[in-house]
Amino acid sequence: MITLLYFARYREVLGLDSEQLVFAKPCTVQDVIEQLKQRGEPWSSTLSDSKLMLAVNQTIASAEQELNDGDELAFFPPVTGG
Amino acid sequence: MSSLLEAYVQTEDFDIAQEYQYLRENNSECGAFVSFLGQVRDFNEGDSVSSLELEHYPGMTEAVLNKLLQEASDRWAISRAKIIHRVGALQASDKIVWVAVSSAHRADAFAACEFLIDALKTQAPFWKKECAEHGERWLDAKDSDQAKARQWMK
Numbered sequence: 001m002i003t004l005l006y007f008a009r010y011r012e013v014l015g016l017d018s019e020q021l022v023f024a025k026p027c028t029v030q031d032v033i034e035q036l037k038q039r040g041e042p043w044s045s046t047l048s049d050s051k052l053m054l055a056v057n058q059t060i061a062s063a064e065q066e067l068n069d070g071d072e073l074a075f076f077p078p079v080t081g082g
Numbered sequence: 083m084s085s086l087l088e089a090y091v092q093t094e095d096f097d098i099a100q101e102y103q104y105l106r107e108n109n110s111e112c113g114a115f116v117s118f119l120g121q122v123r124d125f126n127e128g129d130s131v132s133s134l135e136l137e138h139y140p141g142m143t144e145a146v147l148n149k150l151l152q153e154a155s156d157r158w159a160i161s162r163a164k165i166i167h168r169v170g171a172l173q174a175s176d177k178i179v180w181v182a183v184s185s186a187h188r189a190d191a192f193a194a195c196e197f198l199i200d201a202l203k204t205q206a207p208f209w210k211k212e213c214a215e216h217g218e219r220w221l222d223a224k225d226s227d228q229a230k231a232r233q234w235m236k
Contacts, residue, residue, distance in 0.1 A: 005139070007137060007139055007207070007209060008137050008209035008211070008220055009209070009220040011137075012220075051223075055139075055142060055207075058139070058141050058142035058145055059142075059145075074139060074142070076139065076207060076209070077209065077220070077223075078222070078223030079203070079204065079205065079206060079207050079208055079209060079223065080203075080208065080209050080210045080220075080221040080222070080223055081136070081138070081167060081178075081179070081202060081203060081206050081207075081208025081209070081210065082120055082167075082178070082179050082199060082202050082203035082206075082208070082227075
């Protein structure tokens, strides 16, 4: 099981801020993205955003990163604080 | 001597006079104090802005801010550095962010302070949603902010 988090614009568009996902190892971030896109819209277009950023366990990560049980995977648009 | 580094993410406002006093007290080895204050503009991209909603990623935000403070301390001779970033609902003219640095000499204090705000803007997971005349909108990241942050890459 991994925890998925969605922030800002993505959270609003998807209507969800977090969920638990059952997954089978080996599994990369990209595999999770493909699985979520299978849900259709608005998942497909949201997760195809060229500016999509992701973090695994609160550290910026790439789509190639392998996931482990208990990981926290977050999806968010480019940051705009300050 | 190790630096005193602090980061706070909070909904509450902060007091500039108190923050300056905090930076200066028992700090006689420092001759330079540099701060940056960011506040909510009432106008953006041709629209008047009435309020702002600031969202963040609890946990990661604090981790990123602490990492940036450590990097600033490693790169410049600073004595104290403090970041305060507010989240939640903010109105025009409300304070958003405070970055303050003390150092023996001004060059290190200026550089560290500018690095911290530039890096915060492109790395710390905060997102702004504006409530303007023509409705709500999530702000887009600016290429100019990315370019500014890149200047500090070693």
